[in-house]
Amino acid sequence: MQVKAPRGTYDVLPPDSKKWQFIEQIIEETAHLFGYNEIRTPVFEHTELFERGVGETTDIVTKEMYTFQDKSNRSLTLRPEGTASCVRALVEHSVYGGVMPVKWYYSGPMFRYDRPQTGRYRQFHQFGVEAFGSHSPYLDAEIIMLLVQILHNLGLIDYELHLNSVGCPVCRETYRQILITHINPVKEKLCPDCQSRYEKNPLRVLDCKIEDCKQAITDFPFIFDHLCDNCKQHYNLVKSTLEAGGIHYLHDNNLVRGLDYYTNTAFEIHIPSIGAQSAVGGGGRYNGLVKACGGPDIPGIGFALGMERLLLALDGVPEYKEPYSSLDVFLAVLDDKYDVQAMQVLERLRTAKIMADRDYTGRSMKAQMKYADKLGARIVVLMGEDEVNRGFFTIRDMQSREQLEVKSEQIISAIKDILA
Ligand SMILES: [Zn+2]
Ligand SMILES: [Zn+2]
Numbered sequence: 001m002q003v004k005a006p007r008g009t010y011d012v013l014p015p016d017s018k019k020w021q022f023i024e025q026i027i028e029e030t031a032h033l034f035g036y037n038e039i040r041t042p043v044f045e046h047t048e049l050f051e052r053g054v055g056e057t058t059d060i061v062t063k064e065m066y067t068f069q070d071k072s073n074r075s076l077t078l079r080p081e082g083t084a085s086c087v088r089a090l091v092e093h094s095v096y097g098g099v100m101p102v103k104w105y106y107s108g109p110m111f112r113y114d115r116p117q118t119g120r121y122r123q124f125h126q127f128g129v130e131a132f133g134s135h136s137p138y139l140d141a142e143i144i145m146l147l148v149q150i151l152h153n154l155g156l157i158d159y160e161l162h163l164n165s166v167g168c169p170v171c172r173e174t175y176r177q178i179l180i181t182h183i184n185p186v187k188e189k190l191c192p193d194c195q196s197r198y199e200k201n202p203l204r205v206l207d208c209k210i211e212d213c214k215q216a217i218t219d220f221p222f223i224f225d226h227l228c229d230n231c232k233q234h235y236n237l238v239k240s241t242l243e244a245g246g247i248h249y250l251h252d253n254n255l256v257r258g259l260d261y262y263t264n265t266a267f268e269i270h271i272p273s274i275g276a277q278s279a280v281g282g283g284g285r286y287n288g289l290v291k292a293c294g295g296p297d298i299p300g301i302g303f304a305l306g307m308e309r310l311l312l313a314l315d316g317v318p319e320y321k322e323p324y325s326s327l328d329v330f331l332a333v334l335d336d337k338y339d340v341q342a343m344q345v346l347e348r349l350r351t352a353k354i355m356a357d358r359d360y361t362g363r364s365m366k367a368q369m370k371y372a373d374k375l376g377a378r379i380v381v382l383m384g385e386d387e388v389n390r391g392f393f394t395i396r397d398m399q400s401r402e403q404l405e406v407k408s409e410q411i412i413s414a415i416k417d418i419l420a
Pocket of ligand 2: 192209
C-alpha cells in the first residue's frame, strides 16, 4: 500500500525549499532590523489556552482545531495560530517583569481542520510578530511599517493596506447598544450562531463569514463613528505616522474584529493579484488578551503573515527570481581508483567553505560533465591519472569555459579567485 501525505498537507522539495529559505531569511532579517527577536514555542499546547486565547465561540476553536487526548488523558491541541502561545510564554516566564516592550517574532507550522483550497492548507505556515507592554500609537505604526518593509524587501509592491480602529471597551459599549438596535429588526435572517450571540457580542455578526449574515446586515453603523476621544487620537497618530513614512493606507470601516480583547488599530494586507482571497496577513492591537489568558493587564499588538499566500503572491512578481541554487565545484573523478583521494579533496574544499560534490553512480566522464551542468556547478575540477601523478588539478571555469592547471596545494586559492 502506498501511503500519501494527509489531505491539506504538502511537501516542500528542492528547489522550492530554497525559495522558502530565501523568503524566511528576508523576513527574519527585516524583523531583526526592527528589534524583534525570535521566540520558539511548542507545536501543541493545552486545549484551554486556545479556548481562552483565540476565543471559545470562534470558528477556529469550535470547528477547526486538531484536538486530541494524549496517553494521560490530557486534552492537547495542535496550535491553530501563534499569538496565544506567545502570550502563554510571556506570562509563564514573567517576561513582563523585565524591560518593556517585549518584541518577539515567530514562524512555523499551524494547524486547522479547514476545507483545503488554493493557498489554504490544514498544516499551513505563518510568520508573526508580537509586541507587549506599550500603548504607544507609534508602536502600532512600527508594526505596520515592519510588515510593509517585509513586502518591499520581497519585491511585493502591489499591496493594499486596510486600516481601521475597533475602539476600546469604553467606546465599544456605546457602539454595542447602537449595533444591537440596528441588528434587532433583521435578526431572523441571521445564521443560528449569530442569532444566539448578537446581543452579547453584535460585532461578531459583522465579522461572520456566512453569506446570509453579510446580506442581512446592510448600512450598519460604523465603530469608527463612535470612537471615544482617546481612541480617535490614537488612530489619528497611527495614520499621521504612516503618512509621514510615505505608507499608503485605505481606511476600511468594514474591517472589524469581533472579539472583546481586540482594541484600537486593526489592519490587513491584501495583494489583489492573488485572487478573491487576497489577504496575506493582518493584525492589530489586543490590549485585553494577556489578561484574558490569566496574565496581568499588559497591552499587546501583532500581526501574522500567511506564508503560502506570500508564495502565491511572489509567483505573480515578474522580477522575482528563484534564488540561484548552484554548486561551487563539481569534482569529476576519471578513474575509480582515485575514489579515496577524491573524498580527501572534497573534504579539503568543504573545510574551506567551498560547496563541492561528485558523482556516486559510476557515470562516464561525459555523463559526469552533464551532471555537473545539471547541478549548476560553477567550476569543474578534473581528477585523473595525469592530475594525480603530476600533482596538478585541471580546473574548468564553466562560465568562461576557460581551463587552467593549478598545483594541488594551490587549488583552494585558485578556486576562490574564480568564485570571487
Ligand atoms: Zn475608546
Ligand atoms: Zn452569522
